[in-house]
Amino acid sequence: MGILEIKQLYKRFGHHEVLKGLDMDVPEHSIFGFVGQNGAGKTTTMKIILGLLKADSGSVTVCGEKVTYGETKTNRNIGFVPDVPEFYGYMNPMEYLKLCGEITGLPKNKIKSRSEELLELVGLKDEKRKIGQFSRGMKQRLGIAQALLNEPKLLICDEPTSALDPIGRKEILDILLAAKGKTTIVFSTHILSDVERICDHIAVLHDGKLALCGTLSEIKKRHRHNGFILEFENEKDAFLFENAEELKQPSISLSRDGTTVRVFLTDRNMDGHFLLSVLSQKRLVPLKFEVMEPTLETLFVEVVR
Amino acid sequence: MRGYLVFLKKEIFEYTKTYKLLIMLVVFAIFGITNPLIAKLLPEILESLATDGVIITLPDPTAYDAWEQFFKNATQMGLIVTVIIFSGVLSSELSKGTLINLLTKGLSRTAVILSKYTCMVLVWTASIALCFGLTYGYTVYLFPKDETSNLLFSVFCLWLFGLFLLAVLIFSATLTKSNYGCLLITFVAVVACMIMDIIPAMHRYNPISLATDNMGLIMNSIEVSSLYSAILISCLLSLIFVSLSVTIFRRKQL
Known part of the structure; x- marks a missing residue:
């Protein structure tokens, strides 16, 4: 059983149906990349998980407990980092974390020690300025600190890196990686390189449902094209291979770029052995023979197209 | 209860840090100081402005003039x-x-x-109390011989009308997304009370009588008991508006 389970979730705004029977299961202690185009429904899903929006139908359970709209009981197990965290500008980070700790119901001494620990984790320990004077990256880091304050079992991050520069992004990803193991992280984004960097599970939301779901290696294996890259020592060998009679079949497509030949086998009965046999017959030895791995980007484009 | 107290503390902290509390106290303190002063000095000011041949005769100012200024300022500029x-x-x-x-x-x-x-009520209470305290002190000092009737009850009525208005305000804040919408609904509610006041039979039940009958109470031309119904209705309406605000806000999709 996952720490977060979503079953047949439907949500409509006017005539626009955003979620059309979404099913999702987030395993414990994973970093779960929740990917989708802008407007795909990622934020809507997260707000329903947090009890801030009412689903038209379906169910959401966090740690086995059903989420009820308007009630915030399940949120004691959740930390939330919004895409643009907004705080009270007249407070300093310590004052804000104290407020959050008091609302959560943490003991006073724990609030102080935990706040200091988290401000150190996010690099704001010595920051005495008011939050109103913070940069966006600093606010985002404080957003993670406040979300981790009650040691949540589930940390929900809604596009935390989308508006940051590369350094800010790296800082946030490093903090999330450091939090892995202590909490399960649902990381919503449309920046696929961020997902590939830190996530071990991925779900692609498209047309109100999950179009892809699993570990990155599972997904790649499942959607692996029967494609190969061969690199030859010179263009002559590459040309000879490209024009081999055995490869002139409708189920085989080839493309050559200098000394590199890309081969796609659409016939499922064909595999690398067939190409190796052709190479052997032609007495050609490639410098490189590689199975073509789909990237997350190509998979994403493929499912949302 | 914990959430209520923690958030109330945050609200008070916010009003202090954003100078809203200070602005309220300064505005009401200015009213408090100037109410008796204007009452005392107005005849002299008018006399000094008189041109040749024009004689302005005004009765000697009394404590009633100071309290008239108090209720005029508090119910107009103060509430705005x-x-x-x-x-x-x-x-x-x-x-x-x-x-x-x-x-x-x-x-x-x-x-x-x-x-x-609660925080709005506390700030309103502190402001009106400061204004009353200053007006009272100066009035006793400038007009020591004058006595007034039902003064505390009259100020209580004004304070209660403030509570009613704040209940309308929080209710309208849950209905709209902007400050202007909130102001508009509150304004409409006050205008509705004014329109109802045109009907004499409605006056004794109308919350606005708590902010219009104050001088009558002080001068003993209006009986205290005539405002009991308005007090009860204002309390009930305040309770209803706050309860409705809670219900609406609990259902609001954020």
Whole structure:
């Protein structure tokens, strides 16, 4: 059983149906990349998980407990980092974390020690300025600190890196990686390189449902094209291979770029052995023979197209 | 209850840090000081402005003039400043998104509305008390021989009308997304009370009588008991508006 389970979730705004029977299961202690185009429904899903929006139908359970709209009981197990965290500008980070700790119901001494620990984790320990004077990256880091304050079992991050520069992004990803193991992280984004960097599970939301779901290696294996890259020592060998009679079949497509030949086998009965046999017959030895791995980007484009 | 107290503390901290409390206290302190002074000096000022051949004869000022200034300022500029200061009580938090973080931490929506209303009531109470205290002190000093009737009851009525207005304000804040919407609904509610006041039979039940009959009470031309119905109705309506605010806010999709 996952720490977060979503079953047949439907949500409509006017005539626009955003979620059309979404099913999702987030395993414990994973970093779960929740990917989708802008407007795909990622934020809507997260707000329903947090009890801030009412689903038209379906169910959401966090740690086995059903989420009820308007009630915030399940949120004691959740930390939330919004895409643009907004705080009270007249407070300093310590004052804000104290407020959050008091609302959560943490003991006073724990609030102080935990706040200091988290401000150190996010690099704001010595920051005495008011939050109103913070940069966006600093606010985002404080957003993670406040979300981790009650040691949540589930940390929900809604596009935390989308508006940051590369350094800010790296800082946030490093903090999330450091939090892995202590909490399960649902990381919503449309920046696929961020997902590939830190996530071990991925779900692609498209047309109100999950179009892809699993570990990155599972997904790649499942959607692996029967494609190969061969690199030859010179263009002559590459040309000879490209024009081999055995490869002139409708189920085989080839493309050559200098000394590199890309081969796609659409016939499922064909595999690398067939190409190796052709190479052997032609007495050609490639410098490189590689199975073509789909990237997350190509998979994403493929499912949302 | 914990959420209510923590959020109330945050609200008080916010009013202090954003100078809203200071502005309210300064405005009402200015009224408090100037009410008796204007009453005392107005005849002399008018006399000094008189041109050749024009004789302005005004009766000697009394404590009633000072209290007339008090109730005029408090019910006009005082309430306008109060409503403007508090008009963004909910909309600013909702538009910025500052409330989302705290709601996801287990803060109940009921606690949000109740602590916001409580804080507004506290600020209003402190402001009107300061204004009353200063006016009272100066009036006793400038007009020591004059005595007034039902003064505390009259100020209580004004204070209660403020509570009613703040209940309307928090209710309108849950209905709209902007400060202007909130101001508009509150303004419409006050105008509705004024229109109802045209009907004489309605006057004794109308909350606005708590802010219009004050001088009559002091001068003993209006009986205290004639305002009991308005007090009861204002209390009931305030309770209804705050309860409705809680209900609406609990159902609001954020």
